[in-house]
Amino acid sequence: MNFKTITIFFLFTITFTTYGQEDNADRKLTFDVGADLVSSFVWRGWYLAGPSIQPAMSLSAYGVTIGAWGSKDFSTIEKEIDFFIAYEFKGFSIGIADYWMMYEEAPYFRNKGNHLIEGSLGYTFSEKFPLSIEISTLFAGDEDVNEKGQKYFSTYISASFPFSVRDVNIEAGIGISPWKGMYSNKLDVATISAKASKNLRLSAEYALPVFAELIVAPAQDNIFLVFGINF
DSSP states (O other), X not given: OOHHHHHHHHHHHHHHHHHHTTTTSOOOOEEEEEEEEESOEEETTEEEESXXXXXXXXXXXXXXXXXXXXXXXXXXXXXXXXXXXXXEETTEEEEEEEEEEEETTSOSSSOGGGEEEEEEEEEEOOSSSOOEEEEEEEEEOTTSBOTTSOXXXXXXXXXXXXXXXXXXXXXXXXEEEOSSSSSOSSSEEEEEEEEEEEEEEOSSSOEEEEEEEEEEEXXXXXXXXXXXXXX
């Protein structure tokens, strides 16, 4: 089953779901575009690249979001382009993502094994208690296999909790790898993180959104401090 088949099935399912919830769903069509400039690219405890530009765009309506996200560093020929589709309703979320990270001349369409396909389920409790929990599992792609070619079904279970201290927004998080796979060699803590964001006032009319994130990666025996600018 390829990503196209999965996406069609996913769209078919959520079409009937949103139809039944039409009166309560957010019907407003919104389009979002932006980018981050980061000092390094760290993903689930893995260092992937140095300073990078990471653009993103998405289209949302009726609780459904379809989007693309990319990353390109300034010193290598590697790049990443991801596509995703997600549906949110009353705190619950379900989504599918297609991760693709290759060098500049690599074929995107002809080599489907270079893609990693992931399904995710999540839940955010409430605005008063905004704890979010998500479980994400890779289920297709040639990179997530052991030495015998058997799939790991690498899974990342994460929890995050946002709060504010004066004018600084903080998000504390933890990520668990429940078994051997891409993120660890056993049940282990993949990441423990704290991200602080604020608007850096440059003038009376303009403030620059910036953030710093401390990421401890016990499974990789590593630690990172990432700085970023939002555009």
